[in-house]
Amino acid sequence: MPTAVILIDLLGLILIVLGFHLAFRQNLVRRWWSVLRHECHAPARLTADR
Numbered sequence: 161m162p163t164a165v166i167l168i169d170l171l172g173l174i175l176i177v178l179g180f181h182l183a184f185r186q187n188l189v190r191r192w193w194s195v196l197r198h199e200c201h202a203p204a205r206l207t208a209d210r
Contacts, residue, residue: 181189
């Protein structure tokens with residue numbers, strides 16, 4: 161197979177995986193995006209006084 165065909169197939173595979181995560185694993189993608197942008201991993205959780 162020509163190299164161009166293999167590269168296009170790999171790019172397609174990456175786009176498929178990315179699309180799956182964007183569609184079905186949105187919380188994971190948001191966490192990755194915040195890490196890449198150097199933001200907090202998750203918002204602080206409030207705890208109730210007991």
